[in-house]
Amino acid sequence: MMLQNSPKPHAELILAWYDRHHRELPWRVSPSSAKAGKSADPYHIWLSEVMLQQTTVQAVKPYFNKFLSLWPSVNDLAAAPVEDVMAAWAGLGYYARARNLKKCAEAVAAGHGGKFPDTEAGLRALPGIGDYTAAAVAAIAFKRQAAVMDGNIERVVSRLYAIDAPLPGSKPLMKAKVVELTPPDRPGDFAQAMMDLGATICTPKRPTCALCPFRDVCLAFAEHDPERFPVKAAKKEKPVRQGAAFVAVTPDGEVLLRRRVNSGLLGGMTEVPTTAWTSRLDGGTTTQHAPFAAAWEPCGTVVHVFTHFELRLSVFRARTSRVESTDGWWEPVTSLDAQALPTVMKKAISQAVPLAFAPAKP
DNA sequence: TACCCGTGGTA
DNA sequence: TTACCAAGGGT
Incomplete structure (x- = not known):
């Protein structure tokens, strides 16, 4: 036998x-x-x-x-x-x-x-x-x-065993x-x-179950609705914050930059001077909060979405002399690529100085 | 525990 | 266009 x-x-x-x-x-x-x-x-x-x-x-x-x-x-x-x-x-x-x-x-x-x-x-x-x-x-x-344990493996395991308990509470069970x-x-x-399976076959949307090595043992596939997993707790909506950014440019083509504090949002990164980013604009005109008095011209708005809020940044530009700055420095536009500028700051500078950065590689 | 922390690709 | 989300860690 x-x-x-x-x-x-x-x-x-x-x-x-x-x-x-x-x-x-x-x-x-x-x-x-x-x-x-x-x-x-x-x-x-x-x-x-x-x-x-x-x-x-x-x-x-x-x-x-x-x-x-x-x-x-x-x-x-x-x-x-x-x-x-x-x-x-x-x-x-x-x-x-x-x-x-x-x-x-x-x-x-x-x-x-x-x-x-x-x-x-x-x-x-x-x-x-x-x-x-x-x-x-x-x-x-x-x-x-x-x-x-990562996000891919959570998805694969939650489908393999059809785990109904929502994340993140179900993490110990999955572990x-x-x-x-x-x-x-x-x-x-x-x-x-x-992780490769989660990234290529057991994807969040429209998983390719026909090609999956777990097809015959997967409980979610057996239930005909793998996309139902992993079950997640509802998430909160993103608030909107507003602020202004100030791009000062000298006749020599230098821009005033500052360094952000070493902790928190964009910690330790480089920025152009900005106002605080709050749920709504404070009273008075925005240019009252500029780093120094100058003929600030509005040149549009930049929208940038962070993990937990959306930022709407009004961008102002001024042509100025090389004003002394206690907490910043003047950087030639030609060397901005070597700076620690986060994407939101590159957007703001590009809004004021369209040719500040080389076009992205294809 | 719940919140804070970036960005770009995808449908 | 909006919404989701990707090999999470620190506090």
Whole structure:
């Protein structure tokens, strides 16, 4: 009598899929390369994981390559001026990540002899490394059996088990499922496989279930409505804030810039002088709040959407002499690209000086 | 715990 | 066009 085939474990199903369909990424060692003896560089894995926090692969790729070219090792990054790191990060968002990236590099260089800790707990203690990044680096770079949880994996797991409880309350349950699923032999590939599946097959909208290795075991597919998962708590609507930005230009083509405080919104980044951003404009004319008296001309409005509010910025321009500034400096328009200017500030400056920045690369 | 923290792509 | 949301962390 033939032995009945037992169903393949979930990890086996998705690892077989990953071996055939994994994405090629600049920081990734493919399964075939790993078989040939190549191992992941912890610095590359850490750098990519921090950049990938709430950020798409597409957006990260050019920044990852730029950082590796500027700072090939964690010791190079640790030795770099923080201003250079902020300028290189400009445009990627969530700028506390850049400040913590620098702190973490310094801790690894000074406290660990330039080597990253090779355990989840050791990594978790470093600046900018939370539960997700600690588990991901431990699993991918050091082959530790760490359970990696991110937005992709939450979606895959919530569908696999048709979890009705809403996020974020259901996170502990999902984590328990991932702990069960994570295999001891290829924990890093398993995590990357789950994330690749979430990014390419088990997508938020219109998942391609026909191509999914979990199709025959997925409870959400069996219910014919995978898009119902993950169930999430209702979110609040975004308030609107308003403010004014002042672009002062000298006849020599210099713009007055300031540096924002090191904490909070756009912390440590460069800006043009602005008013406070409040729920409504305070009384009086806006130009009363300009950095100095001048013939300020209105030149339109910039709208920029942050995570938790929408900003409507009235932009004013003035041609002025090189007024002395106590808390700022005059920067040639031609070197604005090297500044740590967040996107909202580039929008404001472009509104006042249309040719301030080179057109974006195609 | 709940809130704060950017940006750009997609449907 | 609006809404969603992407390899989350800090406080």
